[in-house]
Amino acid sequence: MTNNKKTNADFRYIGKDVPRPEAPDKAAGKAIYIHDFQRPGMLYGKVKFSEHAHARILNIDTSRAEKLPGVKAVLTAYNTPEMRIGFMRDNFALKKDRVRQFRDEVAAVAAVDPDIAAEAIDLIRVEYEPLPGVFTLREAMAQGAPLVHEFDPGGKPREDNKLPLRFFHQSGDLEAGKKASKHIVEGQFSTQLIQQSCMGTAGCIAEFDMNNNLTMWTKTQIPFLAQRDFIGVLPVLGLREKNVRVIVPTLGGGFGTGLDTHAYEYISILLAFQTGRPVKIVYTRDEEFADLSPRQSARVKIVQGCEKNGKLTFRHVEVVQDNGAYTSWGATYPSVMMLPATSLYKVSNVYFNADLYYTNNTYCQAMRGYGNPELNWALENNMDELAEAAGIDPFDFRMINCNEPGEITPMGLKVGTCGLKECMETVAGKLDWKNSRSQGKCRGVGMASLFHVGGGGRIYRSDGSGLILKLDDFGNVYAYYGGVEMGQGLHSVLTLAIAESLGVRPEKVFINQTDTGTCPWDVGTHASRGAFMSCNAAIMAASDLREKIFKYAETLFPEGTAKNLKKFQKKNPGYTPPDFDIKQAAVRDGFDLKDGYVFIKDAPAEPWLRMELGSLLRAIHFREQGTMLATDVFYDPPNELPDWDKGKGNMSATYAYGTQGVEVEVDTETGEVKILRMVAAHDVGKVLNPLALKGQMYGALAQGIGYALYEQVLSEEGRIMNPNFRDYKIPTFFEMDFPIELEFIETDDGFGPFGAKGVGEPGLVPTAPAIANAIYNAVGIRIRDLPITPEKVLEALKKKI
Amino acid sequence: MKKEINFILNGADVSVTTEAHKRLIDVLRGPLGLTGTKEGCGEGECGACTVIVDGRAVNSCLYPAFEIEGKSVTTIEGLQGIGDRLSVIQEAFVENGGIQCGFCTPGMILSAKALLDSNPDPTEEEIRGALVGNLCRCTGYVQIIESVKAAAAALKSE
Numbered sequence: 002m003t004n005n006k007k008t009n010a011d012f013r014y015i016g017k018d019v020p021r022p023e024a025p026d027k028a029a030g031k032a033i034y035i036h037d038f039q040r041p042g043m044l045y046g047k048v049k050f051s052e053h054a055h056a057r058i059l060n061i062d063t064s065r066a067e068k069l070p071g072v073k074a075v076l077t078a079y080n081t082p083e084m085r086i087g088f089m090r091d092n093f094a095l096k097k098d099r100v101r102q103f104r105d106e107v108a109a110v111a112a113v114d115p116d117i118a119a120e121a122i123d124l125i126r127v128e129y130e131p132l133p134g135v136f137t138l139r140e141a142m143a144q145g146a147p148l149v150h151e152f153d154p155g156g157k158p159r160e161d162n163k164l165p166l167r168f169f170h171q172s173g174d175l176e177a178g179k180k181a182s183k184h185i186v187e188g189q190f191s192t193q194l195i196q197q198s199c200m201g202t203a204g205c206i207a208e209f210d211m212n213n214n215l216t217m218w219t220k221t222q223i224p225f226l227a228q229r230d231f232i233g234v235l236p237v238l239g240l241r242e243k244n245v246r247v248i249v250p251t252l253g254g255g256f257g258t259g260l261d262t263h264a265y266e267y268i269s270i271l272l273a274f275q276t277g278r279p280v281k282i283v284y285t286r287d288e289e290f291a292d293l294s295p296r297q298s299a300r301v302k303i304v305q306g307c308e309k310n311g312k313l314t315f316r317h318v319e320v321v322q323d324n325g326a327y328t329s330w331g332a333t334y335p336s337v338m339m340l341p342a343t344s345l346y347k348v349s350n351v352y353f354n355a356d357l358y359y360t361n362n363t364y365c366q367a368m369r370g371y372g373n374p375e376l377n378w379a380l381e382n383n384m385d386e387l388a389e390a391a392g393i394d395p396f397d398f399r400m401i402n403c404n405e406p407g408e409i410t411p412m413g414l415k416v417g418t419c420g421l422k423e424c425m426e427t428v429a430g431k432l433d434w435k436n437s438r439s440q441g442k443c444r445g446v447g448m449a450s451l452f453h454v455g456g457g458g459r460i461y462r463s464d465g466s467g468l469i470l471k472l473d474d475f476g477n478v479y480a481y482y483g484g485v486e487m488g489q490g491l492h493s494v495l496t497l498a499i500a501e502s503l504g505v506r507p508e509k510v511f512i513n514q515t516d517t518g519t520c521p522w523d524v525g526t527h528a529s530r531g532a533f534m535s536c537n538a539a540i541m542a543a544s545d546l547r548e549k550i551f552k553y554a555e556t557l558f559p560e561g562t563a564k565n566l567k568k569f570q571k572k573n574p575g576y577t578p579p580d581f582d583i584k585q586a587a588v589r590d591g592f593d594l595k596d597g598y599v600f601i602k603d604a605p606a607e608p609w610l611r612m613e614l615g616s617l618l619r620a621i622h623f624r625e626q627g628t629m630l631a632t633d634v635f636y637d638p639p640n641e642l643p644d645w646d647k648g649k650g651n652m653s654a655t656y657a658y659g660t661q662g663v664e665v666e667v668d669t670e671t672g673e674v675k676i677l678r679m680v681a682a683h684d685v686g687k688v689l690n691p692l693a694l695k696g697q698m699y700g701a702l703a704q705g706i707g708y709a710l711y712e713q714v715l716s717e718e719g720r721i722m723n724p725n726f727r728d729y730k731i732p733t734f735f736e737m738d739f740p741i742e743l744e745f746i747e748t749d750d751g752f753g754p755f756g757a758k759g760v761g762e763p764g765l766v767p768t769a770p771a772i773a774n775a776i777y778n779a780v781g782i783r784i785r786d787l788p789i790t791p792e793k794v795l796e797a798l799k800k801k802i
Numbered sequence: 803m804k805k806e807i808n809f810i811l812n813g814a815d816v817s818v819t820t821e822a823h824k825r826l827i828d829v830l831r832g833p834l835g836l837t838g839t840k841e842g843c844g845e846g847e848c849g850a851c852t853v854i855v856d857g858r859a860v861n862s863c864l865y866p867a868f869e870i871e872g873k874s875v876t877t878i879e880g881l882q883g884i885g886d887r888l889s890v891i892q893e894a895f896v897e898n899g900g901i902q903c904g905f906c907t908p909g910m911i912l913s914a915k916a917l918l919d920s921n922p923d924p925t926e927e928e929i930r931g932a933l934v935g936n937l938c939r940c941t942g943y944v945q946i947i948e949s950v951k952a953a954a955a956a957l958k959s960e
Contacts (some may be wrong), residue, residue, distance in 0.1 A: 018895045027904025030838020030878035034905065037837035093851035116823075198939050200842050253840075254907030254939050286843035488903025488940045525856055692899040696945055700902065703942030726847035726937065734930040739944045773953040 007749070007756070011732040013595070014507055015755050016498045021493040021505070023251075025484065032251040035204040035220050040279035043206065044111040046272045047118035047282065048265060049125050051096070051105035052293055053717030054361040055134035055147070058098055058127060061108060067122040071117035074275045075125070077108045077280060081236040081271050086230070088266060089164075090154035090695040092327035094234075095269035100129070101149050102326035102363055103719050106264050108696055111135055111272040111280045122234030134361035134409045136718055138300060141358040146359030149326055149359035152744055155335040160178065164357040168335035170343055171649025172411040173350030178315025178344050182306030184390040185288055189302050190676040191786045192381035192769075194295045194714040195707070196367050201253015203293055204283030205266050207273035215245045215273075219745035222259030222485050223525035224249055226461075228517045229268065230262040231693060233780040245626025249515040255487035257367030257703075260527050261329040266368050293712045294366035297334050298323055299381035305348075311393045311401040318376070320355035323366030333355055334366075334372030334677065336460055339648055341376050342654075344410035345452040346384070346402035353648060361719045367527065369704065370762045371452055374769065375444075377786060381449035381770035394438070396429050400448060404658065406748075413641075413649040414656060418748035418758075420684030421450060421658040421730070427682035427744045428662035431774040438778055444677070448662040449767035455686065455758030456750070457638040457656025458528030465637040467521025468538035470499065470546055470600055472630045474622060476615030477595050478505055480512045482538070483523030484531050489761050491531040497690055498536035499755055502543035504594035505614065521633065529657065529759030534687060549594040549704050550617065553630075554599055557620045559583045560593070565609035579605045639752065657760060659683035659766045665775040669798055672791030674710060674776060679684075682744040683763055687756030691745075698743050698764045703732045705768025711788050809870045811836075812880025826865035827851045830877060838878035838908045842937070849865070849936030852909035853877050859916035861935070878908035881915070890960065891915055891953040900949030902940030910936045915948045918957060 009016035026032045063075040078097035086092045096105045100799070107126050135141040135149065141162040153159055179185065205219035215235065221227045224247040231245040235694070264284045269316075272280040284293060304317040324332055333353030342353045349569055385747035388398035403425065408416040428448055437446040457464045469481040486492045492512045500507040513519060544669055560584060570576050588600045593602045600611035622629055643650030664677040681698060711730050715722040722727045751758035769787055777783045782797035808817040811834065818833050830836045830853070839862055842850030846861040853862045854876040860941065888896065891914055892896040901907050917924055917932035924932070929950045936948065 020899070021901065024896040024901040024904070025888055027907050028888055028911065029882055029886070029900050030836075030906040030908040032904050033837070034840070035829075036841065073885070161859045200848065200903065200937065200939050202842075252903060254903040255864070286845065287850075488905075490902070536947055641920070691946075696899045696902055699942035700940045700941075704939070726843055727845070727846055730935060731939060733937060734943050734947075738930060741942075741944060783888075785895050 012501060014501045015689055018499060019493065019507065019575035019690050020607040021693060023492055030643065031414060034201050034253050035206070035250045036086065036201065036220060036283055038206065038218060038250055040206060040208055043279040043281055043394065044113060044272070044276055045115045045118045046109060046111045046269050046280045047122050048268060049108035049122045051103055051107055051126065053100055053131050054103050055132045056108065057098050057130035057132060059130055060102060060128040062126040062289045063108060065680060066121040066271055068108060069117060069121050069124060069685060071113040072110055072121045072270050074111040075108065076271055076275060084234050084237050084271065085154065087233070087328050088330060089328040091150060092264065093273060094264050102361055103721065104363055106268060109272060111269045111276050114117045132720060133157050136360055138321055138358055141360045142651060142694045144774065148464065149361060149547045150298050161264055162341060162359040163276065164328065164332060165330060165644060166357060168339060168355040168648070170339055170351060170353040170412060173650065175315050175317060175350050175352050178350030181308060181311040182314040184303065185306040186383060186387040186390050187304040187393065188379065188383045188386060189785060190382060191300045192298055192375045192378055193787050194298045194365065195368070195403055196290055196295045196729060197256040197258045197760065198712050199254030199256060201285040202286060203258060203263065203265070204281065205269050206279055206281040207269040208279035208543070209273055209277070211239050211399065213365050214243050215270065216766055217245060217250065217266065218248045218250055220259055221247065221249060222487060222518050222527060224256045224485065224515055225483055225522050226525055231523040234267060234270065243283070245518065246518040247486055249485050252485060252487035255485065255526065256369050257455035260367040260525065260693055264708065287724040289719040290729060294331065294364055295330055295763070296368035296469060297331055297365040301376060303379045303383045303384055305387050307387055307391055311391050312399050313402045313615050315350035316348045317352045318342045322355065322357045323360050323362055324357040325362045327364040329364060329366040331367045337372035338376040339412060340414065340454065341373055341380055341452050344414050344541070345380060345450065346399065347408070348402070349402060349411060362716055364719060369701065370765050373451065373762065373766045377449065377451055377766050378770050381767060382773055382783065382785065385774045393742055394450060396425065396434050399425055401592060413651055415651045417655050418686065418750045419658055419754065420746035420748040422654070424658055424660035424682040424684055425450060427746065428680045431680040431742055433665060434664045437664060443667045443779050444664065445775050445778030446662060447771050447778050448660055449770035450632045450660040450776060451658065451763055451765050451766040453519060453657045453766060454528050454653035455657030456752050457530045457640055458653050459640045461524050461580060462641060462642065463637065464524055464594060465635050466523045466534035466538050467544050467633070467635045468535065469521055469633045470542045470617055474615060474619050476505065476509055476618060478503060480510060481520040481721060482512065482535055483515060483520040483599045483700045484535055485515050485527065488692065489531060491526065491535060492688045493537045493693045494532045498539035499543060502540045505597045510737070521635065529761035529763070532757060532763065533634060533753060534638065534757040536757065537638070540754055541634040541636055542632050545634060547594055549630050549632070550599065551589045551595060553621045554592050554617060555587050555589060557617060558587045558599065560610045561617060561620055561789060562610055569609040572595050577608065579603055641767065655686070655750045655758050657684060657758045657763050658798035659763045659767065663771045663775045665772060665779055667776055667780045667782065667794065672795035672798065674772065674777045674789060674794065676691060676706065676739045678740045680742045682746060682765065683760060684748050684758065685760045686750040686753040686758035687747050688745050689755060689757050694745065694760065695743055697760060697788055701738055701764025702768055706736065706767040707732045708765065709769035709772045710787055713788050805868060807871050809872060810886040812876060812950060813892045820867045822868060824867040825863055826853070826867050826870055827862040829867045830893060832861060836877050836879050840905050840908060845858065845878040849913065850909045852904050852911050852912045852936060854916050857916065857919065859913045864893065876910060881911070890956045891918065894953035894956060898949040898952050899945040900941065906936060910938065910946060918954055922957060923954060
């Protein structure tokens with residue numbers, strides 16, 4: 002294989018520390034989040050949530066709320082048309098007759114100010130008849146369990162609480178694998194509900210124009226799927242053939258919360274339609290905790306076997322999940338769990354199955370990693386246990402089973418580049434692995450690796466991303482992109498990719514606000530796909546624009562530079578131009594564009610012998626039969642929609658790998674786990690912007706640490722018990738007080754833009770099992786249920802003695 | 803109960819009529835239109851609403867508006883210099899990757915300013931101590947610490 006890997010010296014902007022383009026406005030407090038945005042005549046909406054986890058609604062008395070001055074609308078399911086929502090159509094904007102979770106929306110108001118809206122909500126009285134509920138998987142799965150949904154959306158009676166979703170994979174020969182095993186280790190693991198905890202809470206504004214077309218300013222990561230969802234509900238309001246325009250304000254974090262449309266968005270549509278005025282709903286922090294969907298929890302049973310030499314023989318994985326009362330896209334976590342289950346480390350005999358159950362708990366949704374951390378938690382703990390059973394060092398054990406470039410995994414995933422070996426070696430080296438293992442003093446080291454999509458993730462019919470680039474008379478480039486900047490640095494890398502591949506300075510690139518009315522379609526900012534997709538689209542678009550520019554340059558460049566020369570000679574009398582036939586050399590393929598100047602590649606470097614891009618664009622524009630230049634591309638990556646009946650298909654164009662190592666000290670008196678240092682090595686393909694990439698990794702690691710050690714949404718009989726940052730702890734400056742070493746392995750992926758893979762999620766994925774493995778190495782206890790709280794550690798230590 | 807309150811906002815006298823139950827953040831974001839101050843929790847737990855009152859970083863979501871009478875308030879809008887240029891601390895956050903989604907940023911920067919105004923050469927521990935009330939979900943704090951250190955160095959060389 003020839004190595005034509007490009008080094009940073011070949012790039013003008015890619016690979017260099019460049020501050021984010023939107024950061025100055027954020028630093029100045031000028032960025033406009035949904036919280037800051039107002040429309041003329043705007044009303045404030047507020048939702049009345051259920052006071053029971055499962056109950057019949059007997060009566061809703063809204064009379065006092067309606068009489069409150071300043072209240073413009075009070076809606077319930079009894080005075081509005083039924084609005085079904087969710088991809089499985091099992092949810093409703095407002096609930097009628099029955100509530101199935103504590104946060105069920107039973108009424109909503111719109112008022113002239115937020116105080117009046119809150120007061121009106123308090124004046125609504127709802128009478129319920131409580132029903133028995135199901136709050137654990139055991140209860141939900143029991144024979145004769147109360148049904149969360151008695152009928153499916155088609156009206157057919159349901160017999161149990163199981164969701165009609167299939168996530169199944171089987172390959173190889175499991176029995177043969179078991180027979181060939183010298184060691185077999187089984188384990189049960191579980192992960193908890195956690196809150197995404199965006200610093201900017203959820204919210205939207207709905208506004209109809211006088212033609213009854215709707216504009217939604219909303220905190221979403223899927224503007225185009227949201228447009229489709231919102232258009233889908235307008236007919237129940239009698240609005241047919243109407244359009245919805247989704248505009249995305251600056252996002253105060255996303256982390257998966259924007260990967261579905263939410264009841265509050267539909268309620269704001271109902272209120273806006275009812276009042277004829279724009280209606281804003283913004284969640285308070287306690288609403289964000291109690292009434293927005295958290296990350297799914299999972300229970301994973303894993304059995305793996307290996308030969309005497311440590312080679313994996315089979316892997317058997319069964320997952321059950323508490324889905325909560327309704328279904329969001331987050332219910333498809335197992336589609337991502339299947340990736341590590343079948344493809345992290347080489348194993349040929351694999352069984353995977355996942356079942357989800359309705360309960361009367363809060364319903365769940367996406368968060369960074371989307372099923373991968375849940376599965377990885379079980380898998381990487383079990384890898385360590387199996388290594389121990391085989392008497393092999395866990396690092397060596399992983400190396401024996403390490404993935405390789407070019408491998409096709411049991412799921413049919415085509416691994417192109419793979420830097421897993423380098424990642425593991427880097428982490429082991431930096432931790433001084435052999436010397437740091439079992440060092441005594443309750444200190445130990447552990448590691449865990451990950452496998453994730455890195456080249457888009459086709460879980461929808463299209464995994465595409467459109468990009469429009471438009472040039473103006475001044476050499477400015479306007480980019481219209483449908484993906485969402487939510488803090489991860491999409492605009493940073495897209496700006497650099499456009500500047501690099503078109504040949505302009507980054508300051509000349511302007512990224513338009515994400516808006517379904519102006520931007521081409523994009524499936525959504527998920528699956529770590531933003532940089533991979535947008536930068537590939539940028540390369541396509543830039544190539545097209547350069548061709549257009551150079552075509553016009555054939556005739557206009559000789560004229561333009563002749564003018565330049567005249568001016569130059571005026572300033573420099575006696576200057577003799579070099580002997581160079583411009584007309585002869587001015588051919589399409591002869592041109593280049595760099596830093597905003599068009600020039601002929603093999604021309605002498607004379608200051609006049611180049612054209613500023615804006616000047617050439619003006620020449621193209623301001624003449625007879627003139628024109629403006631723009632391009633419109635759609636990048637659809639070379640990946641496949643898996644066949645979910647078989648659990649097979651190359652979901653992503655490339656895959657990301659990484660390894661994390663951690664050194665911990667366990668306080669055996671208090672049970673507290675202190676992280677002494679962390680090392681993370683990730684195969685990112687190519688570093689596009691080190692400054693932004695480091696930020697992504699540090700942030701994901703911090704989320705992984707919260708997930709590992711203390712974050713947990715506590716729910717009692719369906720009621721969220723800790724809906725605030727006092728009782729729900731996310732990492733602060735105090736917890737993040739240890740050194741973190743990052744290492745990026747550049748495998749220069751052939752499908753990746755400039756060689757890059759998607760990296761948004763990986764940092765969170767293996768953090769928890771790496772910590773668990775380090776704790777085991779330090780004090781010999783293995784905690785199987787996240788989070789690893791001091792109480793669990795103490796209890797396990799007690800049991801050990 | 804309505805009342806007119808008078809205070810100094812970003813160096814200029816202002817007076818605004820408000821009600822007893824309103825908090826400083828309501829007055830800033832509402833009638834005064836300064837939406838740079840963010841509300842992250844409304845309970846003094848996240849620090850997104852941090853502003854500086856008489857030199858001290860405070861949570862404007864816990865500060866009754868009536869109590870601001872006669873005091874001096876600095877919000878994020880008060881940090882920019884002539885021609886809307888960023889201040890040294892803001893610039894340091896931009897240059898060092900201290901900003902991702904940006905929602906915690908104004909509060910974070912004001913906590914950093916209050917610290918650096920009183921302690922121009924803080925240790926890393928002192929930075930952590932001064933900023934611990936400001937939550938960030940994006941950055942893992944590493945580049946924020948780097949930003950504050952860079953700001954301290956830049957202010958010293960000014």
